[in-house]
Amino acid sequence: MRELFELRGADPQLLFSPYCWRVRLALLHKGLDFQSRPLCFTDKEPLACSGQQQVPVLRDGETVVHDSVAIFQYLDRVYPERPLLGEGVAASRARLLERMISQALRPPLLKLLVTRVHAVITPDDQAYFRSTREKALGSSLEAFADPEAGAVQLKQALAPLDVWLAEQPYLDGDSAGGTDYLVGSLFFWAWCLGIQPWASDSSVGVWFQRLLEHYQAHCGPVKRAALN
Numbered sequence: 576m577r578e579l580f581e582l583r584g585a586d587p588q589l590l591f592s593p594y595c596w597r598v599r600l601a602l603l604h605k606g607l608d609f610q611s612r613p614l615c616f617t618d619k620e621p622l623a624c625s626g627q628q629q630v631p632v633l634r635d636g637e638t639v640v641h642d643s644v645a646i647f648q649y650l651d652r653v654y655p656e657r658p659l660l661g662e663g664v665a666a667s668r669a670r671l672l673e674r675m676i677s678q679a680l681r682p683p684l685l686k687l688l689v690t691r692v693h694a695v696i697t698p699d700d701q702a703y704f705r706s707t708r709e710k711a712l713g714s715s716l717e718a719f720a721d722p723e724a725g726a727v728q729l730k731q732a733l734a735p736l737d738v739w740l741a742e743q744p745y746l747d748g749d750s751a752g753g754t755d756y757l758v759g760s761l762f763f764w765a766w767c768l769g770i771q772p773w774a775s776d777s778s779v780g781v782w783f784q785r786l787l788e789h790y791q792a793h794c795g796p797v798k799r800a801a802l803n
């Protein structure tokens with residue numbers, strides 16, 4: 576039995592965590608079935624088997640793996656068909672990419688999304704999210720949120736991807752691979768929280784639509800938050 580512990584909103588079908596989206600997309604890429612175990616931020620008990628407190632966690636038979644990039648590496652090792660990252664220096668490249676995503680794409684998206692995350696989670700999770708994130712951000716969620724600045728910064732951050740995707744359909748070439756999922760997961764984050772802060776007709780917009788349609792063709796409609 577294969578289980579994916581992932582983050583949910585107050586609506587158990589609203590799955591918005593970018594790191595969990597990576598693993599959903601990776602499992603689909605490998606053609607591997609799984610049982611979803613959607614958890615609230617404050618449901619920590621089921622994660623004890625992983626020895627830490629964050630999702631995604633993949634339990635594959637007796638093996639438990641946490642951290643999206645580590646899960647990609649695990650999947651490539653155990654299910655080598657259709658590699659996500661490949662071999663050799665691929666894992667360290669993925670870590671570098673993850674650093675760049677964390678510094679270039681995540682901050683503007685967080686400015687756009689932080690109050691949306693707060694709006695879609697349970698009351699207990701809201702209290703937890705507010706206290707942990709306000710401590711980490713050094714300000715209130717409301718003071719940190721800045722959709723206008725986030726949209727401008729995101730546009731700048733997406734410019735190199737837009738150029739790259741004008742040349743080829745996927746970040747990894749002619750078909751989608753690990754890079755597409757590592758980056759595309761952040762687009763799913765925004766999408767599920769009800770916004771699309773990129774132009775539909777940009778190369779990036781067309782690429783995301785391709786990833787979304789591929790996912791939906793196999794797994795059904797992606798639940799989106801109904802927020803203004």
Ligand SMILES: N[C@@H](CCC(=O)N[C@@H](CS)C(=O)NCC(=O)O)C(=O)O
Pocket residue numbers: 582592593594595616628629630631641642643644707
């Ligand atoms: N480096 C981790 C990051 C995972 C992560 O930050 N997960 C968040 C949800 S998006 C989490 O579980 N947070 C739990 C908490 O804040 O208590 C990965 O790539 O999987």
